[in-house]
Amino acid sequence: MMTPTAGIGFKAQHFADALNACQSADTSADGTAVGLWFEVHAENYMVAGGPRLAMLAALREAADLSIHGVGLSLSSPDRPDRDHLSALARLVGRFEPQLVSEHLAWSREDHRAYPDLLPFPRTHEALDATCANIAEAQDALRRPILIENPSLYLTITGHDWSEPDFLREIVRRTGCGLLLDLNNVHVSAHNLGFDAAAYIDAIPAASVGEIHIAGAEADPTLDLLVDNHGAPVAAPVWSLLADFVMRHGSRPVLLERDRDVPDFATLMVERNRATRLLAPQAKVMAHG
Amino acid sequence: MLAVETELRSWMICGLGGDATAHTLLLRAPIYLNNYRSQLLGCLEDSFPQTLAWIGSHSFRAAAARHIARCPPSSWTLDDYAQGFPGALAGAWPNDPEIGELARLEQALADALIAPDAAVLTVADLAETDWDQAALRLAPSCAMLDLLTNAAEIWSALTEGITAPASDLGDGHRVVLVWRRDWTCRFRQLEPDEAAVLIAIGNDGKRFSTICEHLVGQLGKREGIARAGALLVQWAQDGVLCPP
Structure with missing residues (x-):
């Protein structure tokens, strides 16, 4: 079970600061690191040994953890790669994270892999394949x-x-939960021309076990917002978060930053903005 | 579903061409092509920083683009994508072998970083071991590179930010041992006798007594035993052997 506080996507360069923040959280005068947790991309830690795993072990001792997969290709017609799934199971078994998540996307096809999260037509066939793959993963x-x-x-x-x-x-067929990425909603709504609030209204909010927030970048050539996690969280995403929390209660919220990553203290300022949004509504969710 | 996958795959692997711009589905597909290429390029740039510094960004990116076009990834982890690039660089610059060797060294260091953890023989263990019976095995992070050039010296200079030496073929091949101690990867060039012994240990393990016999046969009894002892202490200090 993960308490509905705010976490940060872990970066190796932040290890010392992250560990220090966790270890001093109990005695922090302003309590700014209380409830701090971390998320890691699963594939970065599917290694035999070395500092990545050692850092993760130390972090896990100090804080709650979410393991976020980016390559299972759950919406592919093919079943999940057996070796990949086994490696994920070993990682989850070892670190026992509070949350495990993956994407509604495909990234593998015909023995080729793509370092991306690719779209697909949401057909009945795709639904069957996705549900079967989620069930196999679970x-x-x-x-x-x-x-x-x-x-x-x-x-x-x-x-x-x-x-x-x-x-x-x-959710109905597999019993999985949802990771609501509000930046993805914001980006998709801009790119595809739909209403972000209406989208969030339509998803089963009770199944949301985690929320992602991040920043996007505008690509003026293609007239797109690009979900590159390379900027501070945008104002519309903060609004979506505030609105969701007000209407549905708090969830664990994860601040993602994967490009132009600032120092840990800067991320904590942004993370603590999420903490303040969650605080009045904090209640423990049963997911994870 | 398959039609969309095929279209996107075609764009990512082949790029924009023909009348694809007329396809309404793919009016914005360059975003996927751009991301595909930038992810793989980023993987290669992150994996071979000193090779990039040695040949320059322009040459590196051109070589990377050719490699990405020829070799689509097949693994779910980008850690694997870098594996084929040293060979591609060696093929692209056959008259500058230090380029491929710099990349091989960087790949070996990356491999050592994620090798299995293992207890290693330490200097403190030496006095408590029955060396007549002890079998020697390399720690799992150890790898040996057979190099023709001074790529290791070039890498060190580039890493330290000092002027790198010119590429030098020298007078024969050089064996470089790469390993990880705790959280740090290391390497050093081996003397020929040490390289021969470590390669033998690496192949199938060797009793220390066999190592002694080998060195005694080469150097004579007194010098051979002294050399074996010195190597053992060196290996214990480096942390490159598993405990017997």
């Missing part, structure tokens, strides 16, 4: 996982399901 991991809504750049035709309905049906 069986291997022996726990429910959270599925993250994608950031989209293309208007694809051939959908049988809206995205909120697709997510709702996945």
Whole structure:
């Protein structure tokens, strides 16, 4: 179980500061690091040994942890790669994170892998394949996982399901939860021309076990917002978070930053803004 | 589903061409092509920083672009994508072998960083071991590189930010031992006799007594035993052997 506080996507260069923040949180005069937790990308830690795993072990001793997969390709027609899933199961078994999550996307096809999270038509066939793959992953991991809504750049035709309905049906069939990435909603709404608030209204809020917030970058050439996690959280995303918390209560909120990563103290300022939004509504969620 | 996957794959692997711009589905697909290429380029730049510094950004990016076009990734981890690049660089610059060797060294250091953890023989262990019976095995992070050039010296200079020496073929091949001690990867060039012994240990393990016999056969009894003892102490200080 993860308490509904705010965490930060862990970066190795922040290790000492992150550990220090956790260890001093109990005695911190202003309590700014209280409830601090971390999320890591699973694939970066599927290694045999060395400092990555040692850092993660130390961090896990000090804080709650979420393991976030980026490559299981759960919306591929193919089953999850057996070696990949086994490696994820070993990682989850060793570190026993409070949360495990993956994406509604595909990144593997015909023995080729793509370092991206790719879109697909939400057909009945895709729903069956996605649910079967989530079920297989949950069986291997022996726990429910959270599925993250994608950031989209293309208007694809051939959908049988809206995205909120697709997510709702996945939850119903597999028992998984949802990772609501508010930056992805913001980016997709801009790129595809839908209303972000209406999208959030349509997803099953009770199934949301974690929220992501991040910054995006504008690509004026393609007239797109790009979900590159390379900037501070944008004002519309803060508004979506405040609105969700006010209407549905607090969830664990994760600040993502993967490009132009600032120092740890700067991230903590942004993370603590999320903490202040959560504080009045804090209540423990049962997910994870 | 498959149609979309095929279209996107075609764009990512082949890029923009023909009448694809007319396809309404893919009017914004360059975002995926851009991300695909930038992720792989970023992986290569992060994996080979000193090789990049040695040949310059322009040459490195051109070589990376050719490699990305020829070798799509097949693994779920980008850690694996860097593996083929040293060979590609060696093939691209056959008359500048230090380029491929710099990349091989950087790849070996990266491999050592994620090698299995293992207890290692320490100097404190030496006095408590029955060396007549003890079998020697290399720690799992150890690898030996057979190099033709002074790539290791170039790498060190680039890393320290000092003027790198010119590429030098020298007068024969050089063996460099790469390993990880605690959280730090290290390497050093081996003397020929040490390289021969460590390669033998690395292949199938060797009793220390066999190492002594080998060195006695080469150097004579007194010098051979002294050399074996000195090497053992060096290996214990480096942390490159598993405890017997």
